[in-house]
Amino acid sequence: MAKLYFKFGAMDSSKTANALMTRFNYMEKGKKVWLIKPATDNRDGTTILKSRIGLQAEADVIAATDSIIERCPEGIDVIICDECQFLTPEQVDDLRVIVSEKHIPVLCFGLRADFQTHLFPGSRRLFELADSITEIKSICRCGAKATVNARFDEKGYVCVDGDQVVIGGNDVYEGVCWSCWHDMVVNHKSRYE
Numbered sequence: 001m002a003k004l005y006f007k008f009g010a011m012d013s014s015k016t017a018n019a020l021m022t023r024f025n026y027m028e029k030g031k032k033v034w035l036i037k038p039a040t041d042n043r044d045g046t047t048i049l050k051s052r053i054g055l056q057a058e059a060d061v062i063a064a065t066d067s068i069i070e071r072c073p074e075g076i077d078v079i080i081c082d083e084c085q086f087l088t089p090e091q092v093d094d095l096r097v098i099v100s101e102k103h104i105p106v107l108c109f110g111l112r113a114d115f116q117t118h119l120f121p122g123s124r125r126l127f128e129l130a131d132s133i134t135e136i137k138s139i140c141r142c143g144a145k146a147t148v149n150a151r152f153d154e155k156g157y158v159c160v161d162g163d164q165v166v167i168g169g170n171d172v173y174e175g176v177c178w179s180c181w182h183d184m185v186v187n188h189k190s191r192y193e
């Protein structure tokens, strides 16, 4: 039976690499993969999904106003979505319909929460609707499990307010444990200290 999968992790937890390896596994078995990513993430141009270990592939970009049901191509065997935290709740509902009515498995990779530790709307809807929820684990600089996607300013101080979506890489974000994040916030420590 097809399932809706949500595989979440913090920044630097190799989510994109996992998504691209999963795509490769399906393609090796002769399966047609529809690789998608929401439009909000434009770090690597408009269509290229790129992992830090060098894997990359071209994805179809889904705008926030798009219906995924309408855009879904005929004849595909699986849908893989990276940066799924940026899907709208309605688009996650679309994926749920595709899984259950077209019997196409959907694998979503993305962040659980934003830089203020609050769920992204797309991730919230995936927690509500997914059949399978798994964590892609990574570690904080202290060795504990990273759970918070800390955002830093140019001097290395933790950002405590701002827009939920600010696109950036390792220069702006770091996956850290809650204790290290809290310590940097309340004691106003720079990540470079």
Ligand SMILES: [Zn+2]
Binding pocket: 140, 141, 142, 143, 144, 176, 177, 178, 179, 180, 181
């Ligand atoms: Zn830590």
